[in-house]
Amino acid sequence: MYNQNPQMQQQQQQQAQQIKTIIGTDEVRQIVKCLNDKPFNENYKLVTFDELNPMELLDVLNKVLTHLDKQTFENIKSKQPDQISLEVIQFLNILSYPVPQPPNDVQFSQQLLTGDKRVIYPVLYYLLTRLEEHQKRAFLAKYLVPFMVPEDIPLDEDMKQQIEKYKDLQAEFQVSHQEFEVISQESNNPTELKKEITSLEGEKEQLINKINAFKNKNTNRPEFQALLEVTNLLRKEQEEEARLAEKIYQQKQQFEYTDQQLLASQQRLMDAKKSLSASNTAEQMLQNMRNDVKKNRELSNQRFAIEINEKKKKLEQTEKLLSEPPITQNELNHLDNQLIVLRRAVNMMEEKLSKQANPQDDKLAIYKQQAQMITRKKKKLQKNSKIQKKNNSIQKNKQQPYKKKQIKKEVKDLAILIIQMDMTDSEQMLKKLEKQKGVEGYSDALSKLNQISDQAEVANKGKEVALEEYGQLAEKYNATMAYQKKRLKRINQKFERIKRQIIKKEVNRQVAKNESKGGNGQEYGQNMNRLVL
Known part of the structure; x- marks a missing residue:
C-alpha cells in the first residue's frame, strides 16, 4: 500500500467532525439494515447482531472491506496482525475515515485487531452508509494515490523519469474516468430505449398500413397514375433547375474572375505602353x-x-x-486535464451533430414546423384583423343600405321557410298517396337516384379539371426547361466570345513583344490566330 498524502490527511481532519464515532441504537439498526440488503444479503436481527463476539465482528468487517477492495482483503487472514492493522488503517485513510494520528493510532490498531465494538461499529457505519461512494473511491485509489518515496532515498534521473511517467499516467486515467462518467450520465436508460423502439415500431406499422391502404385505394384509378407521372416529372425538373442554377452561378463566378483578370492585364498593358512610348520623358517616368x-x-x-x-x-x-498571481504546476496539470476532457467532449458533440444532420432524423423538425405554422397563423390573424377594421369602417358608412339588404334577406328567408313548410306538407300528402296506391318509397328512391346522378356529374367535372391542370403543368415545365437551355446557351456563347478576345489580346501583346526583339512577329501572330479560330 501507499503512504498517506499530507493533503489527504488535512481533508480527513476537516471531515472528522462530520463522521460519527459514537454509535447509538439507531445507527446499529441502520448497520443491520445495510447488511441485510444487497450485496451482502445477511439475515441479522438487531439483538443477534449486538450479541456477535469480536471474531464474528471482524468477519463482518472483513466482508465489507473485501467487497470494497477484493484484491487487498481477500486473503488478509493469512497475514500477520501488524500487517493486517497497517493495511486496514491505510485503506481507511484512503476512504477519509478519521483514524487517530500518532501516538493514538496504536490504541486504535489494538482495538481494531481485538474486535472492539467501540471501533468496529463506527467503521461499519461509515462504510455501509456510503457504500457506493467508498467503492468508487477505493477503485480510484488504486490508480490515483500518489507514490511517496522516502526522503532518505536519493532520486536519480531514471527514478525521476519513472515518477513523471507515473504522474502522466495518473492524469490520463483521470481524464478517461471523467469521460466514462460523462458518457454513462448521457447514455439513455435501456428500458427507455426499449419503450422508444416499441413506440417507433408501432408508428412504422401504422405508416405501412396507411401506405398500403392508400395504394390499394388509388392504384386502379387512371388519374392516380397520371398524378404519379406528373410528380415524377416535377421532381426531375426541380433537380434539373437546381443543377442549372448551380452551373449558372459557377459560370458567373468564372466570368467575373476572367473579367477582373482582363482589366488587370489591360491596365498593365497600358502602363507598359506609357513607359515605352517615345514621348515619355525622364521626368514623367x-x-x-x-x-x-x-x-x-x-x-x-x-x-x-x-x-x-x-x-x-x-x-x-x-x-x-x-x-x-503565478500559476502552480498542479493547477497547470489540472487545467491540461480539463482541456483534454473538453476537447474530447467537443469531438463527441460534433459526432452527434453530424449523425443528427439528416432532417428525417431531426426530432425537433416537428416542433419547428409547428412554430412556423403558428407564425403563419399569427400573420393571417393580423391580416384578418386589419381587414375587419376596414370592413367596420365601410359598414359604418354603408349602414342604411346594409339594413335594407338585411330586411330583404329576412324576407327571402321567410319565403324559403314558407316554401319548405309547403314542401313538407306536399311530401306528406305524396307519401299518403303512395301508401294508398301500394308504391310506398318511390319518391325517396327517385330523390336518391337524382342525388347519385348529380354526384357522378360533379366527379366527372372534377376529373376533367384535374387532367387539364396536369396538362398545363407539363406544358409549363417544358417551357421553363426550354427557356433555361436557351439562357445557358447564350451565356456559354458570351463566355466563348470573351475568351477569344482575351486570347487575341494576349497574341497581339506577344507579337508586339517579338517585333520589339527583332523576331518574326507577323508569322507568330498568324499561327496563333489559326489556333484560336
Whole structure:
C-alpha cells in the first residue's frame, strides 16, 4: 500500500467532525439494515447482531472491506496482525475515515485487531452508509494515490523519469474516468430505449398500413397514375433547375474572375505602353515612380496601423496575465486535464451533430414546423384583423343600405321557410298517396337516384379539371426547361466570345513583344490566330 498524502490527511481532519464515532441504537439498526440488503444479503436481527463476539465482528468487517477492495482483503487472514492493522488503517485513510494520528493510532490498531465494538461499529457505519461512494473511491485509489518515496532515498534521473511517467499516467486515467462518467450520465436508460423502439415500431406499422391502404385505394384509378407521372416529372425538373442554377452561378463566378483578370492585364498593358512610348520623358517616368511609391506607402501605413493595434492588444493581454498571481504546476496539470476532457467532449458533440444532420432524423423538425405554422397563423390573424377594421369602417358608412339588404334577406328567408313548410306538407300528402296506391318509397328512391346522378356529374367535372391542370403543368415545365437551355446557351456563347478576345489580346501583346526583339512577329501572330479560330 501507499503512504498517506499530507493533503489527504488535512481533508480527513476537516471531515472528522462530520463522521460519527459514537454509535447509538439507531445507527446499529441502520448497520443491520445495510447488511441485510444487497450485496451482502445477511439475515441479522438487531439483538443477534449486538450479541456477535469480536471474531464474528471482524468477519463482518472483513466482508465489507473485501467487497470494497477484493484484491487487498481477500486473503488478509493469512497475514500477520501488524500487517493486517497497517493495511486496514491505510485503506481507511484512503476512504477519509478519521483514524487517530500518532501516538493514538496504536490504541486504535489494538482495538481494531481485538474486535472492539467501540471501533468496529463506527467503521461499519461509515462504510455501509456510503457504500457506493467508498467503492468508487477505493477503485480510484488504486490508480490515483500518489507514490511517496522516502526522503532518505536519493532520486536519480531514471527514478525521476519513472515518477513523471507515473504522474502522466495518473492524469490520463483521470481524464478517461471523467469521460466514462460523462458518457454513462448521457447514455439513455435501456428500458427507455426499449419503450422508444416499441413506440417507433408501432408508428412504422401504422405508416405501412396507411401506405398500403392508400395504394390499394388509388392504384386502379387512371388519374392516380397520371398524378404519379406528373410528380415524377416535377421532381426531375426541380433537380434539373437546381443543377442549372448551380452551373449558372459557377459560370458567373468564372466570368467575373476572367473579367477582373482582363482589366488587370489591360491596365498593365497600358502602363507598359506609357513607359515605352517615345514621348515619355525622364521626368514623367520619375513622377510615375513617385506615384507608385506614394501608393505603396499609404498601403503599408494602413497595414502597419492594423498590425500595431493587434500587437498593442496582445501586449495588454500579456500585461494582465503577468499582473495576476503565478500559476502552480498542479493547477497547470489540472487545467491540461480539463482541456483534454473538453476537447474530447467537443469531438463527441460534433459526432452527434453530424449523425443528427439528416432532417428525417431531426426530432425537433416537428416542433419547428409547428412554430412556423403558428407564425403563419399569427400573420393571417393580423391580416384578418386589419381587414375587419376596414370592413367596420365601410359598414359604418354603408349602414342604411346594409339594413335594407338585411330586411330583404329576412324576407327571402321567410319565403324559403314558407316554401319548405309547403314542401313538407306536399311530401306528406305524396307519401299518403303512395301508401294508398301500394308504391310506398318511390319518391325517396327517385330523390336518391337524382342525388347519385348529380354526384357522378360533379366527379366527372372534377376529373376533367384535374387532367387539364396536369396538362398545363407539363406544358409549363417544358417551357421553363426550354427557356433555361436557351439562357445557358447564350451565356456559354458570351463566355466563348470573351475568351477569344482575351486570347487575341494576349497574341497581339506577344507579337508586339517579338517585333520589339527583332523576331518574326507577323508569322507568330498568324499561327496563333489559326489556333484560336
